[in-house]
Amino acid sequence: MTKPAISTPCIGVCSTVYGDLVCRGCKRYAHEVIEWNGYDDPQKVLVRQRLATLRDQAVKEHLVIEDANRLREQIAAHRVPNTDEDSLASLVYALLWRGASKMSDLSAYGLRAKASAASEARELLRAIDADFYMRSQAHYERNFRTLAR
Numbered sequence: 001m002t003k004p005a006i007s008t009p010c011i012g013v014c015s016t017v018y019g020d021l022v023c024r025g026c027k028r029y030a031h032e033v034i035e036w037n038g039y040d041d042p043q044k045v046l047v048r049q050r051l052a053t054l055r056d057q058a059v060k061e062h063l064v065i066e067d068a069n070r071l072r073e074q075i076a077a078h079r080v081p082n083t084d085e086d087s088l089a090s091l092v093y094a095l096l097w098r099g100a101s102k103m104s105d106l107s108a109y110g111l112r113a114k115a116s117a118a119s120e121a122r123e124l125l126r127a128i129d130a131d132f133y134m135r136s137q138a139h140y141e142r143n144f145r146t147l148a149r
Helices: 030-038 041-062 068-077 088-102 121-143
Strands: 063-065 111-113
Touching (some): 041 063, 041 088, 063 088, 068 088
């Protein structure tokens, strides 16, 4: 039996074609977007792990999970795809992507917006996504960009 291929993180909103060094859609670096099909599984896993870490940090900056059981029920009810490796923060992000426009009461999902964050689900998703993008840019700057001397 063959192992399933590791899918691309692409969400079809690529900004690297316009010259961005970090994609505004999937948050990968331009060289990762270009070279993805040439990566072996361990390289793809590393990229996905970095993205998950940065995304989870952004989610935790804006939201508090107050009731993990209620959240899991909502994740199941909304048929959010998940694996055992997915963190709750990653699932929150997926849930927001799937149905932020229908989420009028965050507490019904076991969530609470932090005081500094927007309280409406669509606003939260935008804020989390912007934070995720900023973190990806900062990671790129720290680790890949060379300074001209």
